[in-house]
Amino acid sequence: MSTENVAIVGIGQTHHTATRGDVSIAGLVREAALRALDDAGMTFADIDAVVIGKAPDFFEGLMMPELYLADALGAVGKPMFRVHTAGSVGGSTAIVASDLVAGRIHRRVLTVAFEKQSESEAMWALSTPFPFQPPMHAGAGGYFAPHIRAYIRRSGAPDHIGMLVALKDRRNALKNPYAHLHEPDITFESVQESIMLWDPIRYSETCPSSDGAMAMVMVDEALGDEAAAAGRAPAWIHATAMRSEPTLAAGRDQVSPRAGRECAAALYAQAGITNPFEEIDAAEIYVPFSWFEPMWLENLGFCAEGEGWKLVDAGVTALDGDLPVNASGGVLSTNPIGASGMIRFAEAALQVRGQAGEHQVAGARKALGHAYGGGSQFFAMWIVGADKP
Amino acid sequence: MRDVAIVSFAQFNSPGERQRNEVEMMMPVIAQVRDRIGIDKDRIGFVCSGSSDYLAGVPFSFVTTLDAVGPWPPIAESHVDMDGAWALYEAWVKLQLGHVDTALVYAYGKASPGDIRRTMTRQLDPYTLGPLWPDPHALAGLQARALLESGRIAEADMAAVAARSRNAARSNPHAVVSGDESAEALLAEPTTYDPLRDHDCPPVTDGVAAVVLAAGDAARELCERPAWIRGIDHRVDAHAIGVRDLTTAPSAALAGERAGVTAGPVDVAELHAPWSHQELVVAEALGLRDDVDVNPSGGALCANTIMAAGLIRLGEVAERIWDGRADRGVAHATSGPCLQQNLVAVLEGE
Numbered sequence: 261m262s263t264e265n266v267a268i269v270g271i272g273q274t275h276h277t278a279t280r281g282d283v284s285i286a287g288l289v290r291e292a293a294l295r296a297l298d299d300a301g302m303t304f305a306d307i308d309a310v311v312i313g314k315a316p317d318f319f320e321g322l323m324m325p326e327l328y329l330a331d332a333l334g335a336v337g338k339p340m341f342r343v344h345t346a347g348s349v350g351g352s353t354a355i356v357a358s359d360l361v362a363g364r365i366h367r368r369v370l371t372v373a374f375e376k377q378s379e380s381e382a383m384w385a386l387s388t389p390f391p392f393q394p395p396m397h398a399g400a401g402g403y404f405a406p407h408i409r410a411y412i413r414r415s416g417a418p419d420h421i422g423m424l425v426a427l428k429d430r431r432n433a434l435k436n437p438y439a440h441l442h443e444p445d446i447t448f449e450s451v452q453e454s455i456m457l458w459d460p461i462r463y464s465e466t467c468p469s470s471d472g473a474m475a476m477v478m479v480d481e482a483l484g485d486e487a488a489a490a491g492r493a494p495a496w497i498h499a500t501a502m503r504s505e506p507t508l509a510a511g512r513d514q515v516s517p518r519a520g521r522e523c524a525a526a527l528y529a530q531a532g533i534t535n536p537f538e539e540i541d542a543a544e545i546y547v548p549f550s551w552f553e554p555m556w557l558e559n560l561g562f563c564a565e566g567e568g569w570k571l572v573d574a575g576v577t578a579l580d581g582d583l584p585v586n587a588s589g590g591v592l593s594t595n596p597i598g599a600s601g602m603i604r605f606a607e608a609a610l611q612v613r614g615q616a617g618e619h620q621v622a623g624a625r626k627a628l629g630h631a632y633g634g635g636s637q638f639f640a641m642w643i644v645g646a647d648k649p
Numbered sequence: 650m651r652d653v654a655i656v657s658f659a660q661f662n663s664p665g666e667r668q669r670n671e672v673e674m675m676m677p678v679i680a681q682v683r684d685r686i687g688i689d690k691d692r693i694g695f696v697c698s699g700s701s702d703y704l705a706g707v708p709f710s711f712v713t714t715l716d717a718v719g720p721w722p723p724i725a726e727s728h729v730d731m732d733g734a735w736a737l738y739e740a741w742v743k744l745q746l747g748h749v750d751t752a753l754v755y756a757y758g759k760a761s762p763g764d765i766r767r768t769m770t771r772q773l774d775p776y777t778l779g780p781l782w783p784d785p786h787a788l789a790g791l792q793a794r795a796l797l798e799s800g801r802i803a804e805a806d807m808a809a810v811a812a813r814s815r816n817a818a819r820s821n822p823h824a825v826v827s828g829d830e831s832a833e834a835l836l837a838e839p840t841t842y843d844p845l846r847d848h849d850c851p852p853v854t855d856g857v858a859a860v861v862l863a864a865g866d867a868a869r870e871l872c873e874r875p876a877w878i879r880g881i882d883h884r885v886d887a888h889a890i891g892v893r894d895l896t897t898a899p900s901a902a903l904a905g906e907r908a909g910v911t912a913g914p915v916d917v918a919e920l921h922a923p924w925s926h927q928e929l930v931v932a933e934a935l936g937l938r939d940d941v942d943v944n945p946s947g948g949a950l951c952a953n954t955i956m957a958a959g960l961i962r963l964g965e966v967a968e969r970i971w972d973g974r975a976d977r978g979v980a981h982a983t984s985g986p987c988l989q990q991n992l993v994a995v996l997e998g999e
Contacts, residue, residue, distance in 0.1 A: 263746050284776060316708030317730065322779075323703040323771040324730055327985040330885045337903060340885040340990065341739070344730040346709055352727055356739060363745035385708050504696075504726035506716055519723035634712045638726075 263362040265648055267484025267494035268609045270300025270477030276440040276594045279378040280471040285320060286332035289374045292473035293333055296370065300477040301492065304334025307477070308366035313343040313353025313373040314598030315633075320379040333372060345502070347546070347633025349373065350474065350601025351640030354629075355500045358478050358642075362497075367480045373603075374473035375596035382469055382597065401466055401549060403635060405458035408551040411515045412460065415554070417569035419460070422550035423451045424572055426465040426592060429547070432579055433589025435618035440470045440594040465550035465592070472596035474603045481648075495609035498626070498643040499530035505637045514636055520559040523639040528561070531643040533626075537562045540643070541624040542584050542611040544604035546631045548591045553577065556630065557585070579619065587611065587619040601631025605642055612646040653744045654868040654875030655860055655996065657686045658964030662856035662952040664825040665761040671705065675717035675757055675857045682753070682859040686871045690719055693861075694749025696726040697740040699733035699756040700956050703768055718753065725749070732756060733858055733960030734883075734921075734982030734992045740862050741881060750867040757857035758956035765853055765955070773986060774888060785986065786850050789924040790842040792895040792987045796926050797844055799896045804844060808832040810925040811848040811950060818947025823961075826852045826951045848950070851923035856954030858961045876967035876978075876996040880908035883982075883992035890987055901934040901981065901991035908979075908993040910935050916975035917942045919962035921982045923949040930988060931981055941979075945969070959983065963994055970998045 272295025274280070280288055289312070297303055310333050317323050326342035333340070345352040350373040357371035383399040411417070430446045433439035446464070454464035479487070484494045503523035505512065512518075524536075533539045545560070547553045554568030562583060563571055571577055577585035586592070588607040591600050608627035610616045616624075625646045632639050659681035666674050683690065696718055702710045711728045720726060729736050733756020740752035760768075766784035773779040796802050812832040818824035828848075838846050861871070868875040884900035884907075887893055905911075918941050922928035928950075932943060944950075946965045949958045959982020966978035977997045984990040 316702050317771075318702060318708045320775070321771065322775050323701060323768070324984070326731075327772060327885070327989055328774045328888045330989070331887050331889070335885055336887050337884060337900065339883050341735065341883075342730050343727065343739075344711070345726075345728050346712055356727065356742075359739075359742050359746060363742050365742060365745065502725055502727060503723045504715060504720050505723040506720050507712055509721055512721075517723075522723050634709065637712075 264364050265481040266358045266361045266497040267479050267481065267487065268476050268644065269479050269484060269487040269492060269494045270296040270302065271606050271610055272296030272299055273438050273474045273603065274472045275438050276470045276472030276596055278469065280376065285322065285325065285376050286329055288376055288471060289329055289372050289473045290332045292475040293370060293372050296475035296477050302477060306368055307334060307370045308368050309339040309360055310335040311341045311343065311353055311357035311369060311371045313349040313602065314375055315347065315349055316385060318385045319382055320376050345633060346638045347597060348601050348631040348638040348640040349633065350599050350603065351605050351629060351631030352502055354476060354602050354605045355502060355640055355642065358497055358500060361478050361480050367483060369478045370475065371478065372473060372475040373599040375598040376471045377469040377596060378471050401458040401461050404549055405461055407514050407636065408460060408549065411551060411555050414515065415566040415569055417554065421554060421569045421572050422460060422465050423448060425547065425550040425553040426451050428578055429586050429590045429592040432587050432619055433593035436588050439589040440468050461549050467548040467591045467595035470594055470596040472594065472599055474599045474606050476606055493613050493646065495612045495644040496648045498645050498649040499527045500642045501527040501530065502640045507635050507637055515555060516559045516565065517636050519637055520632065520639045523641055524560045527641045527643060536560065537583060539626060540628050541626050542587060542608065542621040543628040544588060544607045544630065545585055546591055546601060546604055547586060548595065550592060553585060560630065579621065584621045587616065587621050601640060604631055605629035609644045612644050651745050651747060651864050652877055653741055653862055653864045654872065654877045655963060655967035656863045656868050656872035656875050657682045657861035658967055659685065660823050660856065660858040660961050660964060662823045662825050662854050662954050664852060664854065666759060666855040671714045671757055671759060672717045675714060675755065678857045678859050679717050679755060682861055686861060688861065688871060693751050693753045694725065695740055695743045695752040696724055697736040697752065697754050698728050699731050699736035700758060701730055703771055704758045704760055704955060706763060714757065732982050732984050733957050734963060737860060737960060737963060738881060738883060738992060741878060744862060744864045750864045752862045753859065754862065754960065755857065755859040756957035756960045758954050759855040760853050760955050761855050786842040786845060788890060788986045790845050793844050793924065793926040795895045801896060802926060802929050805832060805836060806929060807849055807925040808836040810928050811835050814944055814947045814950040815848065817945050818951035821946045824947045824951040825854050827947060845924065849925040851949050851953035854952050854954045856957055858957040858964060860960060860964055872971065874971050874998050876970040876998065879995045879997045881994040882907035885990040888989060895987050898930050898934045898988040898991060901931050901988060901993065904991050904993040905935040908995050910979050910993060910995055913977055915941045915977060915979050917945060917966060917969050917978040919944055919946060919965045919980050921949050921959045921962050923953050925950060927988055935979060935993065959992065966996050970996055
């Protein structure tokens with residue numbers, strides 16, 4: 261049974277920043293949606309269905325915000341769908357939206373992911389006690405630091421690797437006008453001297469709290485062809501995959517989770533990729549703490565176990581390297597949590613459309629978008645290409 | 650469209666589940682929905698769930714409840730912060746793609762630990778309506794008042810819905826409320842949220858529901874008489890109650906039309922109408938004739954597990970198709986204040 265080829269013909273995002281006090285939640289999502297529609301040469305009237313995603317409702321203090329956002333996103337009289345799969349949600353939301361086109365349910369779907377973190381303090385929203393679970397009173401960094409220490413111990417990676425990743429991503433962000441953090445004066449020394457938050461994660465190696473939204477318009481093959489004929493080259497979806505595993509299970513490897521490895525394997529099989537390092541031209545990987553770049557490079561099969569840090573050390577993941585990772589500046593530079601996954605997915609699409617501006621990877625034809633969530637047990641990924649699958 | 654059917658269903662509802670947490674409450678139901686058709690967890694191709702962090706009182710509450718399905722080795726899985734009926738919709742879409750043949754859908758909610766009347770106000774426009782903390786009974790009361798003033802219904806019609814539902818619930822072991830009162834007796838009771846009386850309002854309910862979907866031959870193999878989903882659609886209306894005609898549910902009408910409700914005779918309809926007058930609004934929106942057996946389970950007036958009550962409607966219709974009591978049925982789910990968002994499915998036997 262064949263599925264419909266899905267084309268991304270519109271991408272729009274807000275300028276991400278610590279506090280968007282000038283707009284309401286509706287205003288924020290609408291800004292991204294209108295930019296994506298404009299990019300697609302469409303209006304809300306052209307859209308058949310809207311799929312939105314965000315991280316926990318507690319972050320804004322608004323339960324099931326899709327209900328309130330129906331008007332702002334032009335969804336009245338249409339299907340309005342809300343996805344929530346932890347930190348991977350931006351990615352899963354894009355996948356759920358693409359399925360509506362792939363399954364020939366709808367021809368034109370608008371998808372939006374957002375977070376307005378300034379409405380609350382995510383650190384504390386992430387620190388409520390769960391009965392019978394280890395408390396996470398130090399936010400996500402406190403949760404993930406032990407995983408990173410385990411990675412360093414296993415791989416023998418030298419201390420400076422995390423700082424190199426942070427420096428690279430923050431410098432990439434200088435080429436991305438939408439990125440939250442623009443730190444022109446950043447140096448290796450300034451990263452090294454920044455305060456240690458959760459050993460080995462320094463302040464400059466951790467993601468910011470951002471307000472922001474990302475939106476995409478997805479259409480079927482005929483409409484994708486029309487956009488291409490009109491000189492607006494779409495990004496074509498080659499493969500999508502999602503995997504989940506338990507939070508706590510005996511023998512679970514939290515450093516290189518099996519769900520991540522299997523998600524990547526399923527993704528590559530679907531996209532016909534046998535050597536991801538050779539065949540993928542650019543990767544947008546969910547790296548909220550610097551050390552996750554080498555960890556995910558291994559988990560995603562770009563290199564053998566224990567070798568990820570060597571790619572970082574050799575500059576392979578830099579904008580001009582063989583496998584540019586997070587040319588946009590990544591989650592380390594921009595983190596509206598619920599949107600962060602979709603930003604990865606959409607930045608991958610921008611790369612293969614050749615529309616990434618100053619942070620464009622030269623000649624990118626095939627790109628990976630990756631998102632993870634929870635305690636590294638939820639994964640969403642896609643491969644997009646300049647050519648049809 | 651690929652033929653997809655509901656092949657198994659299980660539910661649990663309680664007026665207050667104090668002894669067990671969500672996972673403990675879910676595990677027997679997940680086991681039951683699999684055992685009923687003898688399906689192993691590893692044969693499930695996709696899992697999708699619906700729940701709300703605002704009921705559990707913790708962010709990412711669905712993360713821990715995933716343990717109830719035993720997601721090891723890793724599974725293809727997704728979650729919506731919507732009633733489980735929409736999780737079923739996502740799974741139905743996934744089955745349309747043809748990569749997998751079966752899906753497990755579940756939804757749960759525990760309303761009893763908190764004050765659900767205050768919790769639900771957090772669902773409203775956070776700038777203009779939420780700060781007023783209008784509770785869901787008050788909003789439903791405004792809707793009922795608008796209906797009464799329009800002359801389309803009388804208070805006796807609402808009492809008739811409540812009486813019929815409570816009597817029907819007497820034969821439903823999953824109902825948390827039931828009664829044998831006449832409509833006249835109910836009408837004699839005092840109003841609580843004028844014009845609503847207690848029996849016009851849903852009971853606080855904790856619970857869980859689970860469904861297995863299967864496509865084509867897999868459905869026929871797992872179920873003697875699958876409940877085929879012949880049409881399914883969902884739509885949303887504007888949020889602000891001030892801009893809507895509360896006496897109608899345009900999104901329910903549109904979803905019903907697109908699902909094909911009136912394309913054939915309807916034997917049974919399970920309508921997700923937590924307040925008595927809402928059943929009348931939805932039945933009219935869907936164009937149901939007077940001879941349709943509406944809410945033989947007792948409906949949401951007798952067990953209203955928030956986040957699962959819509960999915961339960963789909964399961965209740967499927968049950969009646971499996972055992973031949975119905976050939977064609979309609980299931981409806983709603984979300985948001987005053988029937989803002991609606992999903993409609995048409996199920997048929999072969």
